[in-house]
Amino acid sequence: MLYGLVGLIEVGGERFSGLMPSFSQIEDIELAGIANYLIRSLNETVVPNEFLAYSAEDFAASRGKGMRQVDMYKMRRNMEKQVTAATNEGGR
Numbered sequence: 315m316l317y318g319l320v321g322l323i324e325v326g327g328e329r330f331s332g333l334m335p336s337f338s339q340i341e342d343i344e345l346a347g348i349a350n351y352l353i354r355s356l357n358e359t360v361v362p363n364e365f366l367a368y369s370a371e372d373f374a375a376s377r378g379k380g381m382r383q384v385d386m387y388k389m390r391r392n393m394e395k396q397v398t399a400a401t402n403e404g405g406r
């Protein structure tokens with residue numbers, strides 16, 4: 315939300331190749347509210363009970379990192395790899 319995203323992603327078996335703009339003009343408290351609302355309303359069945367809501371401080375701490383949309387894409391790819399590796403390990 316702070317830095318946007320660009321590149322080909324796969325979500326729920328569907329592929330999206332687009333560009334999401336940065337929303338850093340929105341205040342931290344509002345970004346936290348949007349994130350928490352979307353996580354809870356759209357992902358009800360997969361959000362764990364121990365999910366801790368995002369705070370304004372979380373967003374404040376993520377600002378000023380000089381990240382670009384393509385950096386977010388790389389970060390997402392790395393997270394996917396970690397999840398895949400963890401899932402494979404758990405299955406053994």
Ligand code: HEM
Pocket residue numbers: 315319320321322323325330331332333334335337348349352390
């Ligand atoms: C506050 C409103 C918004 C929120 C919370 C939001 C959130 C997100 C998130 C979390 C993702 C990544 C999904 C993933 O990695 O699996 C995403 C992707 C994306 N968003 Fe948004 N978004 C918002 C508004 C918008 C708007 C206004 C646009 C279009 C102008 C947009 C266009 C896109 C596109 C095209 C992608 C896919 C990017 C890619 O394929 O690399 N989003 N959005």
